[in-house]
Amino acid sequence: MKHLKNNSNIADSHQPCVLIHARIEASAEWSGRLRVYVLLAPHLQVGGWGNSAQQIQLMGKDILLAWKDSTHLAMDVDVGFVKTSCGYVGASDGWQDLRDNFQMDWQFSRIEDGNIALIGQIDLTKHKQFTLGLSFGDTRHAAVSALAQSLSAPFAEHRTRYIEQWRRVCSGVANLDKFSGDGGRLYRISHGLLLAHEDKTFAGAFIASASIPWGEARGDEDLGGYNWSGIAIWSTAPRGFWLVTIQLLHSGRSSISLAHSARTAVSPKTSGSMAHLTGVASSSMRSLFL
Incomplete structure (x- = not known):
């Protein structure tokens, strides 16, 4: 038996960043064989067409970027990616790559002006739990900075602050x-x-x-x-x-x-x-x- 356990999705209270935390549980027969991928199809500025993406390195790690005009997003995972790629939906995207042999054979580093999708294989060699971050900004630097700041703090701290702030804002709701x-x-x-x-x-x-x-x-x-x-x-x-x-x-x-x-x-x-x-x-x- 294999699955994602305790999957939690929250927003950073101080940064324009969505955080997804999950723990992998797998039976002994799947230990060392299970691969986990994240697939993202950005629809920036309310549209799937006209999006672009690129894989860059930040402090020795591969992260994925996407943009459309002045709207940017960045995606990374705290344990790092093994491989990343970006492609056109239905032709060279990660789903098309995986469905024939369940492996990432393509690694395209940049794609421009189309209906696109980004994919990353999450590194599970040292850790069985991870936090994925998806941040936004009006410049590339803003999106990357928000992502780096969000992932620099433990997910438990983000979760505690997130719950506290929602409880505070809901405390005055009419019964x-x-x-x-x-x-x-x-x-x-x-x-x-x-x-x-x-x-x-x-x-x-x-x-x-x-x-x-x-x-x-x-x-x-x-x-x-x-x-x-x-x-x-x-x-x-x-x-x-x-x-x-x-x-x-x-x-x-x-x-x-x-x-x-x-x-x-x-x-x-x-x-x-x-x-x-x-x-x-x-x-x-x-x-x-x-």
Whole structure:
């Protein structure tokens, strides 16, 4: 029997980096034979096409980079990679390489301007547990620096801080358990999901229409009716504004609702002038001050 054990996925509390920690458990017959790979298909700036990737060395270790215009990501694992490669999806990517003989035979160091995928074989020769990091930045240096800082601290420290901060932000949530049929479980999950969509730079800014299915459900040509123009759209439209604000008010997050309203009130139009609140937004704004 062989599998990943105690797989944990969290975000670094201070860096734009996702951390995945796992421990490998394998029976004696698989000891020394089991190989673990990580496969990443970057869809930077809300699109699979036009992405590029490269393998570089940092402090004697191979790490994988991807970018599209001014958006960059970096991927590494604390125990190191045995091999890395990057290729075009469906032609030279790691999945195509592995599926014929379950081994990495290709090692392409750079790929440009396409629908791409990156792969790395995780080094399990000395350790049976590892932490994988995936960081982001508006420059290559920013992404690589965030990755290096995140992986320099033990995963246990990240996890402790992550739990503490989520407990703190959820401590003031209104108790609506008695009004639900599941003891408030779905309500608390929904509240956490909503907060996870708040911008980490501008308080009160939220991703527009989080209910729209992305990922494999839609291609680059179908962005759900929004003109993204390569950047995320925040929920300043009346419908999105109303839903986010009311949900936060119901959960007792009046301070975040106020920040959201203020953010919308001062959001500039494409012409450069300041946007006026619509009737729906204005009524929500007034309710916050009553």
